[in-house]
Amino acid sequence: MKPYCRILLRRCRNSDFFGFRSPNCHHSFTPVPSNFRLNSDNNRKFNSFPHGLLGFRCVIDRTQKPNCASTFGCGQSRVFSSRVYVIADVSSNFRNYSTSVETRVNENNFERVYVQGGMNVKPLVVERIDKDENIGRDVESRLEDNSENVNNENLEGLNPVGVLSTGKGESDVETEAWKLLRNAVVTYCGSPIGTMAANDPADKQPLNYDQVFIRDFLPSGLAFLLKGEAEIVRNFLLHTLQLQSWEKTVDCYSPGQGLMPASFKVRTVPLDENKFEEVLDPDFGESAIGRVAPVDSGLWWIILLSAYGKLTGDYALQERMDVQTGIKLILNLCLSDGFDMFPSLLVTDGSCMIDRRMGIHGHPLEIQALFYSALRCSREMLSVDDGSKNLVRAINNRLSALSFHIREYYWVDMKKINEIYRYKTEEYSTDATNKFNIYPEQIPHWLVDWIPEKGGYLIGNLQPAHMDFRFFTLGNLWSIVSSLGTPKQNEAILNLIEAKWDDLMGHMPLKICYPALEYEEWRIITGSDPKNTPWSYHNGGSWPTLLWQFTLACMKMGRPELARKALDMAEKRLPVDSWPEYYDTRNGKFIGKQARLNQTWSIAGFLTSKMLLENPEMASLLFWEEDYELLEVCVCALSNSGRKKCSRGAAKSQILI
Ligand code: GLC
Numbered sequence: 001m002k003p004y005c006r007i008l009l010r011r012c013r014n015s016d017f018f019g020f021r022s023p024n025c026h027h028s029f030t031p032v033p034s035n036f037r038l039n040s041d042n043n044r045k046f047n048s049f050p051h052g053l054l055g056f057r058c059v060i061d062r063t064q065k066p067n068c069a070s071t072f073g074c075g076q077s078r079v080f081s082s083r084v085y086v087i088a089d090v091s092s093n094f095r096n097y098s099t100s101v102e103t104r105v106n107e108n109n110f111e112r113v114y115v116q117g118g119m120n121v122k123p124l125v126v127e128r129i130d131k132d133e134n135i136g137r138d139v140e141s142r143l144e145d146n147s148e149n150v151n152n153e154n155l156e157g158l159n160p161v162g163v164l165s166t167g168k169g170e171s172d173v174e175t176e177a178w179k180l181l182r183n184a185v186v187t188y189c190g191s192p193i194g195t196m197a198a199n200d201p202a203d204k205q206p207l208n209y210d211q212v213f214i215r216d217f218l219p220s221g222l223a224f225l226l227k228g229e230a231e232i233v234r235n236f237l238l239h240t241l242q243l244q245s246w247e248k249t250v251d252c253y254s255p256g257q258g259l260m261p262a263s264f265k266v267r268t269v270p271l272d273e274n275k276f277e278e279v280l281d282p283d284f285g286e287s288a289i290g291r292v293a294p295v296d297s298g299l300w301w302i303i304l305l306s307a308y309g310k311l312t313g314d315y316a317l318q319e320r321m322d323v324q325t326g327i328k329l330i331l332n333l334c335l336s337d338g339f340d341m342f343p344s345l346l347v348t349d350g351s352c353m354i355d356r357r358m359g360i361h362g363h364p365l366e367i368q369a370l371f372y373s374a375l376r377c378s379r380e381m382l383s384v385d386d387g388s389k390n391l392v393r394a395i396n397n398r399l400s401a402l403s404f405h406i407r408e409y410y411w412v413d414m415k416k417i418n419e420i421y422r423y424k425t426e427e428y429s430t431d432a433t434n435k436f437n438i439y440p441e442q443i444p445h446w447l448v449d450w451i452p453e454k455g456g457y458l459i460g461n462l463q464p465a466h467m468d469f470r471f472f473t474l475g476n477l478w479s480i481v482s483s484l485g486t487p488k489q490n491e492a493i494l495n496l497i498e499a500k501w502d503d504l505m506g507h508m509p510l511k512i513c514y515p516a517l518e519y520e521e522w523r524i525i526t527g528s529d530p531k532n533t534p535w536s537y538h539n540g541g542s543w544p545t546l547l548w549q550f551t552l553a554c555m556k557m558g559r560p561e562l563a564r565k566a567l568d569m570a571e572k573r574l575p576v577d578s579w580p581e582y583y584d585t586r587n588g589k590f591i592g593k594q595a596r597l598n599q600t601w602s603i604a605g606f607l608t609s610k611m612l613l614e615n616p617e618m619a620s621l622l623f624w625e626e627d628y629e630l631l632e633v634c635v636c637a638l639s640n641s642g643r644k645k646c647s648r649g650a651a652k653s654q655i656l657i
Contacts, residue, residue: 171571173571176575177575180199181223183199184196184199184598188278188280191231192231194212194217194235194236194264195212195220195600196212197209197210197213197599198210198581200596200597200598207289208263211265211283212236212264214262214294214301216545216600216601217304218601219545219548219604221236221307222311223607226608226618233304236304237301237304237317238323240260241301244298244329244330245257255285256332257333258328258332259293260294260298260330261283261284262292263282264281264282264283288355290350292348293347293351294351295352296351296367296370298374299367299371302381305318305323305327307622309381311622324382324383327381328388331374331375331391334374335391342363344405345363345368347361347367348361352364352366353474356526357525357526357527357532358526358538359461359468359517359525360468362461362463363461364472364475365406365459365461368402368406368475369474369475369478369479370478371402372406372484373481375395375398376482379396379399382395399627399630400634403634407484409436409462410459411456412451412457413492416456417443420438420440421443422440423439425437425439436463436464436465437465438466444469450500450503454492454495455493455496455497455499456489457471457492458484458493460513472512472513473504473511473513473550474512474549477493479493480493486626490553490557494553494554500514502587503515503586505569506589508570508588509569509570510544511542511543513539514540516535517532517539522534531593535585536592537584541582543581543583543602544570544574544580545604547570547605551566551567552612553623555613555623556620560613567613571606578598579599579602579606580596580597580599581596581599582595
């Protein structure tokens with residue numbers, strides 16, 4: 001037992017170590033290029049800051065001339081344009097390269113994080129209440145590892161997979177979009193680390209739209225990766241990893257250590273003598289409107305980490321001990337035992353892209369699809385050793401159970417709706433047909449007319465006596481991309497989108513959900529939210545950023561022409577309308593009432609869609625095919641309960657629906 005493990009944020013050091021992935025973890029091994037090394041004159045002091053701020057301390061001297069080391073132009077820094085004054089403070093410790101991190105999934109051990117030492121000194125302290133000696137040590141060395149390696153590496157030329165963007169030359173719209181995307185880049189200590197959510201010059205009240213949101217950065221990150229510019233993504237991944245371990249409190253409560261923030265801001269803090277320093281200020285939901293939990297952030301982080309490896313060939317990043325620990329902390333949070341009866345993740349309202357009250361508490365599809373994707377990514381990325389084998393087993397079991405659960409209970413098409421229509425209720429038994437006691441009266445009137453002959457979709461949410469029949473686009477698209485749905489279901493989802501083109505695409509792709517909540521439902525479910533009025537914002541608004549996920553889903557299903565059709569439509573309007581965040585009205589005619597302009601993920605979503613369509617082989621690295629092994633586990637588990645025949649053949653033939 002290790003009662004106290006003190007974690008101090010140490011000084012940064014140099015190291016040129018990059019780990020090598022064991023052959024069983026990846027299909028291919030790509031050596032790290034020789035120029036992938038440290039920049040020795042760029043040492044920074046890593047420190048702990050009061051007032052919840054975190055950062056490498058980089059002191060800026062306003063009297064010096066600008067000196068930009070990044071691949072991005074000096075004018076693109078929105079924080080400052082003065083020279084980064086480096087505090088030379090290099091120690092020569094060596095990193096502990098052990099990767100033995102114990103997993104604590106489904107075991108009775110926990111850790112507690114709290115603050116010691118009053119307002120101005122806030123070392124992070126981990127108190128272990130278990131037999132596991134390793135995790136605290138790992139987190140400690142993780143902080144050290146990060147502090148030395150986040151910024152000090154020169155990534156120029158890193159792109160061994162050889163990704164290139166446009167084969168046909170850029171259109172004017174693309175050129176403009178790239179300019180805007182680069183203008184949205186946020187730098188930290190002279191290096192690019194993310195993109196701000198919106199860069200609307202006319203916006204007098206940016207609220208938190210000037211921050212780097214984890215989820216919003218996905219299309220930006222992919223656009224840069226597809227363009228062969230990996231540095232910003234690498235910096236983003238490593239800096240957000242640091243924030244994960246940061247002390248966080250919401251009033252008197254500390255959320256789990258693996259939690260990733262919803263967003264962060266680079267703040268400049270004045271020092272004496274014309275100098276100031278930059279610090280990272282994360283928001284874990286404690287400032288967010290409605291105090292919503294950023295459940296999706298960690299899942300997106302894992303997905304981007306996996307994409308980074310696949311698109312650059314730099315698998316060494318995933319193998320670093322600090323990064324492996326980061327993955328495990330996120331998974332520990334997601335896989336720990338609670339009161340759940342289902343394999344799906346139980347979350348509060350607004351814990352994903354829809355970050356306001358919209359009646360999506362419980363088991364919303366979007367979170368389940370991201371969870372499934374993150375589990376699949378993690379399974380590929382985790383180094384398998386004695387310390388992680390329990391976790392890998394837990395991942396495999398959860399993947400099987402989750403896909404079965406979603407395929408079986410979330411799926412609706414004409415036939416299934418007719419079944420529900422004829423359901424018997426109040427069945428008390430283990431083999432009930434109507435397991436969730438759904439009253440047929442719940443089938444909404446709109447659905448009966450709306451559901452096409454050909455096609456179907458995964459419903460938005462499932463709880464006891466409650467099916468949320470709304471169509472949520474992101475969850476359905478991501479189910480296709482990750483193969484959470486069966487091959488037939490995935491095809492049927494695209495069929496439905498095609499059949500319901502006017503409703504879901506209208507004048508601007510893509511409806512976030514269909515239909516909108518109106519009248520009493522809007523009043524009760526949103527709490528009369530004036531931003532989420534019917535057919536606006538999250539309540540049936542149209543979000544151009546969803547284009548990249550639609551493109552990926554179409555490409556996976558061999559239907560790129562559908563994506564092109566949507567993209568052509570968007571290309572005509574987006575630049576003219578100044579790249580709005582969202583559109584309003586039943587078919588997306590108007591720029592959204594409170595939509596920000598120059599919304600970064602609208603811009604990046606468009607660019608990523610374009611590049612994916614032009615680079616199908618790159619796109620194919622970003623989606624997953626059906627995994628028959630997982631299916632077999634599930635069919636075998638069911639056969640033990642007498643429900644299905646157990647074999648891979650049976651798995652293939654039934655594909656669970
Ligand atoms: C809104 C969106 C959220 C997004 C944020 C920044 O809050 O609902 O999904 O991350 O804006 O763009």
